[in-house]
Amino acid sequence: MNEKLKILVIEDDKYISHFIDISLSKENYSVLVAETAAEGMFLFSSHKPDVILLDLGLPDRDGVDLLRELRTFSQAPVLIVSARGQEKEKIAALDLGANDYITKPFHMGELTARIRVAERSLQKSAADAGETVFSCDWLTVDYEKRRVLVDNEEIHLTPIEYKTLILLISNKGKVLTHNYIIKQIWGYDGGDSKSVRVFMANLRRKLEKDTTHPRFILTEVGVGYRFSDK
Amino acid sequence: MNEKLKILVIEDDKYISHFIDISLSKENYSVLVAETAAEGMFLFSSHKPDVILLDLGLPDRDGVDLLRELRTFSQAPVLIVSARGQEKEKIAALDLGANDYITKPFHMGELTARIRVAERSLQKSAADAGETVFSCDWLTVDYEKRRVLVDNEEIHLTPIEYKTLILLISNKGKVLTHNYIIKQIWGYDGGDSKSVRVFMANLRRKLEKDTTHPRFILTEVGVGYRFSDK
DNA sequence: TACCCCGTGACAAACACATGTCAATCATTA
DNA sequence: TAATGATTGACATGTGTTTGTCACGGGGTA
Numbered sequence: 001m002n003e004k005l006k007i008l009v010i011e012d013d014k015y016i017s018h019f020i021d022i023s024l025s026k027e028n029y030s031v032l033v034a035e036t037a038a039e040g041m042f043l044f045s046s047h048k049p050d051v052i053l054l055d056l057g058l059p060d061r062d063g064v065d066l067l068r069e070l071r072t073f074s075q076a077p078v079l080i081v082s083a084r085g086q087e088k089e090k091i092a093a094l095d096l097g098a099n100d101y102i103t104k105p106f107h108m109g110e111l112t113a114r115i116r117v118a119e120r121s122l123q124k125s126a127a128d129a130g131e132t133v134f135s136c137d138w139l140t141v142d143y144e145k146r147r148v149l150v151d152n153e154e155i156h157l158t159p160i161e162y163k164t165l166i167l168l169i170s171n172k173g174k175v176l177t178h179n180y181i182i183k184q185i186w187g188y189d190g191g192d193s194k195s196v197r198v199f200m201a202n203l204r205r206k207l208e209k210d211t212t213h214p215r216f217i218l219t220e221v222g223v224g225y226r227f228s229d230k
Numbered sequence: 231m232n233e234k235l236k237i238l239v240i241e242d243d244k245y246i247s248h249f250i251d252i253s254l255s256k257e258n259y260s261v262l263v264a265e266t267a268a269e270g271m272f273l274f275s276s277h278k279p280d281v282i283l284l285d286l287g288l289p290d291r292d293g294v295d296l297l298r299e300l301r302t303f304s305q306a307p308v309l310i311v312s313a314r315g316q317e318k319e320k321i322a323a324l325d326l327g328a329n330d331y332i333t334k335p336f337h338m339g340e341l342t343a344r345i346r347v348a349e350r351s352l353q354k355s356a357a358d359a360g361e362t363v364f365s366c367d368w369l370t371v372d373y374e375k376r377r378v379l380v381d382n383e384e385i386h387l388t389p390i391e392y393k394t395l396i397l398l399i400s401n402k403g404k405v406l407t408h409n410y411i412i413k414q415i416w417g418y419d420g421g422d423s424k425s426v427r428v429f430m431a432n433l434r435r436k437l438e439k440d441t442t443h444p445r446f447i448l449t450e451v452g453v454g455y456r457f458s459d460k
Numbered sequence: 461t462a463c464c465c466c467g468t469g470a471c472a473a474a475c476a477c478a479t480g481t482c483a484a485t486c487a488t489t490a
Numbered sequence: 491t492a493a494t495g496a497t498t499g500a501c502a503t504g505t506g507t508t509t510g511t512c513a514c515g516g517g518g519t520a
Contacts, residue, residue, distance in 0.1 A: 158466080193509095194468070195468085200509095221475065221508070221509080222509095423478095425496075428496090428498090431480060449478095463519085467514105467517105470512090471513105472511075473510070473511090475507080477505085481500100482499105485498075486497075487495085489493085
């Protein structure tokens with residue numbers, strides 16, 4: 001079989017898509033380019049790409065809408081490409097389960113780095129299926145025993161703290177919006193993110209060595225949080 | 231004739247328009263209320279109001295579009311009423327020659343103050359027709375002689391500085407966007423506003439007593455500049 | 461009642477962005 | 491070539507928003 005990862009680029013600006021095509025091909029990816037949402041959906045069905053790069057503000061259809069449809073039958077990693085002034089749509093896309101975002105203009109280095117992260121989330125989702133323990137650096141979480149160890153010492157987490165940590169870890173590398181977190185933890189939509197901030201602070205105080213330079217729980221300003229196991 | 235100034239309020243939120251109606255009537259204005267853009271255009275034609283209050287985000291038509299049409303046959307002062315997240319439209323409206331803006335939510339005091347400014351711009355446009363000299367506090371500008379005096383001392387302005395000053399003074403009280411200024415001074419659109427900043431700084435250094443608290447050249451953050459002769 | 465957890469308000473810190481300032485460079489012209 | 495003015499980049503300042511932190515009070519439970 002072909003070992004190359006297939007990447008579908010849905011981007012109407014030909015200059016940008018061409019540039020992405022060249023760069024990613026060099027990195028040994030197999031690149032498919034779609035200039036419209038319709039073409040993007042078609043190429044997705046026919047080629048089953050591993051990662052999707054979705055530009056917001058396509059000519060024929062709202063990118064958020066495309067993602068909503070895509071998510072009804074696929075959990076493939078989606079990387080949002082947005083310009084300034086599209087923050088709202090960007091957040092909406094992330095709420096719908098986009099994995100990450102990148103803001104135009106960007107350097108190719110950023111792009112390939114984020115694609116590598118998305119790529120790992122692919123492999124992980126397969127490998128993690130039977131896993132019952134997460135471990136990285138000084139942090140260990142045992143799902144079955146509901147135990148959390150820091151430097152091999154068990155620490156106590158309150159119910160919401162634990163639930164939040166599990167949510168973060170099971171989506172490691174992926175950006176989680178405030179809204180998404182609120183919905184997952186408290187079950188309702190559009191709530192205030194004040195509590196989230198407090199719980200993240202509490203978790204950091206218990207898990208991180210240096211809360212001002214977190215190792216695990218990273219802040220995405222204006223967007224939400226992301227768990228990093230690097 | 232009726233001495234009352236006629237104000238046309240184009241606003242779809244009945245609660246707000248009612249409140250404005252009450253408040254402005256108390257201030258001895260004659261108030262007309264339109265709930266749609268179409269009604270607004272009709273009331274304008276039939277009543278020739280002196281000042282227009284235009285809310286952006288009307289149900290039946292883009293407010294910027296309405297203003298564009300209005301400006302093809304009238305230079306009546308227009309005060310934009312905008313909410314958060316309508317910055318783009320607000321700027322577009324100001325570019326098209328709206329005189330000022332006010333952001334919801336606002337206090338009635340702010341509104342009446344801005345209407346008084348718009349009102350003065352009416353009287354001025356009549357009075358200024360034959361004027362050849364502008365004078366306010368320590369600043370005097372003689373258009374015919376192209377001379378600028380500060381504390382009765384002639385000062386030197388470079389061509390662009392002078393042109394910019396004249397632009398500001400002939401639109402005193404009115405908000406001028408970066409784009410509008412660039413178009414008027416340099417003749418092209420969508421340029422960088424860096425130069426504008428430098429020229430405003432130069433003008434202030436030459437005209438103002440305290441550049442950190444300007445008397446004449448006021449900054450409208452995120453929008454542009456405004457000349458005030460109070 | 462004492463304890464634990466959660467939610468909230470108040471405030472501080474960090475951050476992004478717009479504007480102000482300065483200085484170097486470039487173009488024009490006397 | 492010297493002088494003036496325009497443009498540009500780098501950096502400082504200011505302003506508004508987002509995030510982090512702390513501490514208080516309510517509600518549930520042993």
